Amino acid sequence: MRVVEFQEYGGPEVLRPVRAEVPRPGPGQVTVDVAYAGVNFADLKARSEGYRVPTLPYVPGLEVSGTVRAVGAGVTGLTPGQQVAALTAGGGYAEVALAEAGTVFALPPGLDLRTAATLPTVLPTAHALLHEVGRLRAGESVLVHGAAGGVGTVAGQLARAAGAGAVYGVVSSAAKAAYARGFGYHDVFVDSGVEGSDFAEQVGRATGGRGVDLLLDPVGGATLRRGLGALAVYGRLVSYGNAGGEPPWQLGQSDLATHGRSVAGFSILTLARTDPGALRALAERAFRTVTEGGVELPVTAEFPLDRAAEAHELMGSRTSTGKLLLRVAQ
Numbered sequence: 001m002r003v004v005e006f007q008e009y010g011g012p013e014v015l016r017p018v019r020a021e022v023p024r025p026g027p028g029q030v031t032v033d034v035a036y037a038g039v040n041f042a043d044l045k046a047r048s049e050g051y052r053v054p055t056l057p058y059v060p061g062l063e064v065s066g067t068v069r070a071v072g073a074g075v076t077g078l079t080p081g082q083q084v085a086a087l088t089a090g091g092g093y094a095e096v097a098l099a100e101a102g103t104v105f106a107l108p109p110g111l112d113l114r115t116a117a118t119l120p121t122v123l124p125t126a127h128a129l130l131h132e133v134g135r136l137r138a139g140e141s142v143l144v145h146g147a148a149g150g151v152g153t154v155a156g157q158l159a160r161a162a163g164a165g166a167v168y169g170v171v172s173s174a175a176k177a178a179y180a181r182g183f184g185y186h187d188v189f190v191d192s193g194v195e196g197s198d199f200a201e202q203v204g205r206a207t208g209g210r211g212v213d214l215l216l217d218p219v220g221g222a223t224l225r226r227g228l229g230a231l232a233v234y235g236r237l238v239s240y241g242n243a244g245g246e247p248p249w250q251l252g253q254s255d256l257a258t259h260g261r262s263v264a265g266f267s268i269l270t271l272a273r274t275d276p277g278a279l280r281a282l283a284e285r286a287f288r289t290v291t292e293g294g295v296e297l298p299v300t301a302e303f304p305l306d307r308a309a310e311a312h313e314l315m316g317s318r319t320s321t322g323k324l325l326l327r328v329a330q
Helices: 041-049 119-132 150-161 174-180 199-206 221-228 253-259 268-274 276-291 305-316
Strands: 002-005 016-019 029-039 063-071 083-087 096-100 104-106 141-145 166-171 187-190 212-217 231-239 262-265 299-304 323-327
Touching: 002 305, 016 305, 029 083, 029 119, 029 305, 041 305, 063 096, 063 119, 083 096, 083 119, 083 268, 104 276, 119 150, 119 212, 119 268, 119 276, 141 150, 141 199, 141 221, 150 166, 150 174, 166 174, 166 199, 174 187, 187 199, 199 221, 212 221, 221 231, 221 253, 231 253, 268 276, 299 305, 305 323
Parallel strands: 141 166, 141 212, 166 187, 212 231, 231 262, 299 323
Antiparallel strands: 002 016, 029 063, 029 096, 029 323, 063 083, 083 104
């Protein structure tokens, strides 16, 4: 079968199409004939710095859609030929992917494989950030970093649908701001790093100095610390990544106690590893928002599997919006 792997860490050019043996499912596992694979920022971090890479060579890819090829011993509820979406522990950039059965989800009626490839990481993550972890209540205000990205475009829509009083986004350019406004945001702030564009100051002006009730942050580092200043009294900040590449954030009681603020974290990959049952329940709740017509998942670029390096180059340029996919099936 065809796969795309890297044998050393580096830029997009280290991604190489090669031939590999077709995996066979062990007990509790499923193999999937892949139709589409999602491209995520975690794939870029794996390629460039070894994020969650156990050994080299390594095939990236954390989410796929396709049809069940084979099931291992003890697997129930999944049969060969069934259309599914799956969260993987890597190996998604391949014609056949291996996944734990607990992270393989049968597609609801009416959901096509192209859309399904956008679901396993983005939709449950956005749902958990707002509801399970962020505890969003109707009438509250929300601020979302990366509002033009995959999670950002979904989070804006979910927050609006949940009755948020105001939904704000943060992006790095005017072009991204114009794009993000189509996905549930009342306003989108451009934080370009130049004087006068600080998102915390813009939040203060938009809220009359009050701040927001819930802030979703995939950046970490100094951005997360600035986000604390954008929170209202009793505000919550949910961290779900370290895209800025700074050392892991550390906070103490003095950072939070003055206004009763709180900070939480979320990782869908960790949840998949530690509590597959909780992941399945979360995914089922999140997927219903698509089948019921409440959320649009925009695919803005699609590349053949052999051109995965181009997809990484586009995402790494920080100019991409929405969701990027690799088309695997011939």
